[in-house]
Amino acid sequence: MSSTTTLMTEAPDVPAAPTSDTPAKPFPLIRHSLILAGRSITKIRRTPEQLIDVTVQPIIFTVLFVYLFGGAISGSQHAYLQFVLPALMVQTVLFATLAIGVNLNTDMGKGVFDRFRSLPIPRSAPLVGAVLGDVVRFVTSIAVLLGFGYAIGFRVETNALQALAACLLVLFFAFSLTWVSVFLGTTVRNSGTVQGIGFLVMFPLTFGSSMFVPVNTMPGWLQAWVKVNPITHLTEACRGLMVGGAITEPVLWSLGWSVAIMAVFAPLAVRMYRSRT
């Protein structure tokens, strides 16, 4: 052990590390959050099975809806594919936002969060980092879904730029919904409950929308709900941008909802996170 002892006493002299005495670098929250987002991505590389919900799941849903229900709903599988793929993109990403709440709920009890919280970094940096890291998962899911959709015959009927705009819109909406998931994850006692509540909220939001069937086939009371459901606006916006239809109004509604959800839940989530010990 004598060599260890020598090295140990020497080691602390090496590169003078910035402490509170040295001038702080600018934008600590952004810088530290990005470093911690890197941690999430490294973790995905280590445990690729974390990506099942954003890789295998969208493919299963696509197959299920297109080949099982497509003929019955639209008369032809291809017509339904054009109708449903933009919606599936929304659905996949929405469900993918649940994971972060579940993960945070499990993570917060572990020692590593104590470590982060005892570091001289902004207290919300690990949280923001995890949220940013999740964007990688969302992008993966969109790529998988579009790739698979293309392979079975989906075609963008507008142009590449508008299709890209649709993807970005979904990402932005998912980013804002992530804060709801985080809020749940930091509020609820155990991760199973996070999952349960998440699904409970997600089902009426996704299925009670114009995602899978035309609205005019529904009874009046359901149409009333579907029309105020933000997911309907987001779905319509994506359809408009990818296969044609109204664009401006649903896009503005979607952006408005995203900003509103984020404005309410991001501060709440950060507050809950900071107060949790």
Add this chain to the structure above:
Amino acid sequence: MTDLAIETAGLVKMFGPMRAVDGVDLKIPVGGVYAVLGPNGAGKTTTIRMLATLLVPDGGTATVLGHDVVREAAQVRARVAMTGQFASLDEDLTGLENLLLLSRLYGYPRRAAQERAHQLLTALDLDDAANKQVKAYSGGMRRRIDIAGSIVVRPDLMFLDEPTTGLDPRSRNQVWEIVRALVGAGTTILLTTQYLEEADQLADRIAVIDHGRVIAEGTSGQLKASVGTGAVKVRVADPADRDEVARLLGESLATEPVLESDPASVSLRVTNPAAVAGALHRVGEHGLVISEYSLGQPSLDEVFLALTGKATEPEVPV
């Protein structure tokens, strides 16, 4: 600045109706090792979590390196490092990835972070495990990588929560070596432990804590002296002789013999050490054979027993 690394007054933390920490007063000098000793559930971990700004106290005050732990938490965090009782690193990442992450968070540029991470791995004898996930580490390796994470930037003050609980003796000695080296480099260390031997070996001063209160404080010598002048411990060659030896020694020294769990050992509190030689001689005159004897200060075990009225957790098997 003050000369105290840590000063607390009337520190209280409630968990529901339970007072986990119930008015702790500590004055911990800069430099050296300070041990907070106590059984499970005594409030040790809660106390250091408050000092490391991970928990907000419900009452009382605490300053760490001159900064209030509540109002100036950021200044405290910039100068201390906390090594928690359970793996304080990301178990899904490798040791190297963890140290890189922490180095980057501490502000090292990319290349310097690489250098620092490798330096720490080498210093703590973890080079071979650099690319293994931390969850695959043994207990001793885990403690070392935890400590490595705490010295990415050498802290002025380091909290170690039960650093050797559950370690085998060799790993425990390694951790002790590291602690001594850190102290040599100028870091003040506050450690909690439930092992008396650890406090005895490492700490300059010890606070004994039980039910959320400090029940004794001082150097290990002072704590021992507070219990009594000393004890004589005798081991007989044949356990069958023990009762007779105990009776004879008890008579000569005019104290109650204590039969130890070792079937060949007996110990007696001694007020007059000079009488011991005569007492042992008398045992010999009765034809009874003593294989070992020692006369010394009471062990911290006895101190603890005297202070709390109960025995400590079993020690790590040696």
